[in-house]
Amino acid sequence: MRSAMLEAITLTTESAGPAAPALPVVWTSAQWVAYFRHNLAHLLPIPWERIAISPQEYDDVIASLRSWQIGETSDGSHLLRTAQRYAEKANDPAFVDAIKLFIGEEQRHGETLGRFLDSVSVPRKTRDWGELLFRTCRHALLRVESNASVIVMVEVHAMLYYAAVRRATSSPVLRQVCSQLLRDEVPHIRFQCERLAMLHRGRNRVFRAVTLGTHRAFFTTLTLAVWFGHGRTLRAGGLTFRRYWRNAWTQMGKAWRLMDPRTYSWPT
Ligand SMILES: [Fe+2]
Ligand SMILES: [Fe+2]
Structure with a gap:
């Protein structure tokens, strides 16, 4: 069932006739609500009794994981308020429910x-410069579009990061935690990108180019900051700076395609 839903996330199409390739359609908010509810009911089992992390792995990942943990812990109130204002204007009340479920998934992460961290007796952080910076950025942004753009860029890094942690450890618990997070983050990117595609629709080429330029500047800064803060863990997961940089831009390139309105077919 979940795989069918995920397949639908990537392959939902409308018939466009034999000559033209079919383009995907964006999901409605109600479809996203159904997806998030279904996902919540089908989480991977985590073998909490099998921590088994080696001292070397511990040193490679633990400080960095403490920062990501606090980064995933926002109460989401700012994002929710922004979504409520937008949903009212767009006459899309189900979007608020979808955002609540999205926030719930991040809080679960x-x-x-x-x-x-509790299981390995490491205290959770109560503050972190990266989290503070990210929170300041989000709180300065009052529109769904800006929030979603920042979230997508952070999600792209979350994907690279959790994949690196999974490679860096043989701990069954940590590997399964990363697998669950990665399963969740792929649809998160799709969810935010589809909304951005809706918002970018009807914009002229110049406006879209300015938006892309702003994204590229922000993503460059973020990519360097993540390497600066989490390079040790990323290296332990097999990434050189060169490979990390290339992967980050490749994944972000896919996200930019997903937020391009020309990627989809729209009701006429
Ligand atoms: Fe997350
Ligand atoms: Fe996420």
Whole structure:
């Protein structure tokens, strides 16, 4: 069932006739609500009794995981208020429900990582410069579009990061935690990108180019900051700076395609 839903996330199409390739359609907010509810009911089992992390792995990942844990722990109130204003204007009340479920998934990520830290007797952080910077950025942004753009860029890094942690450890618990987070983050990117595609629709080429330029500047800064803050863990997960940089831009390139309105077919 979940795989069918995920397949639908990537392959939902409308018939466009034999000559033209079919383009995907964006999901409605109600479809996203259904997806998030279904996902919540089908989480991977985590073998909490099998921590088994080696001292070397511990040193490579633990400081960095503490920062990601706090980063995943926002109460989401600012994002929710922004979504409520937008949903009212767009006459899309189900969007608020979808955002609540999205925030719930991020909080579950924070809680799962927190439980892992508790299990290895490492205190959770109460403040972190990266989290503070990210929170300041989001709070300065009052529109769904700006919030979603920042979230997508952070999610792209979350994907690279959790994949690196999974490679860096043989701990069954930590590997399964990362697998769950990665399963969740792929649809998160799609969810935010589809909304951005809706918002970018009807914009002229110049406006879209300015938006892309702003994204590229922000993503460059973020990519360097993540390497600066989490390079040790990323290296332990097999990434050189060169490979990390290339992967980050490749994944962000895919996200930019997903937020391009020309990627989809729209009701006429
Ligand atoms: Fe997350
Ligand atoms: Fe996410």
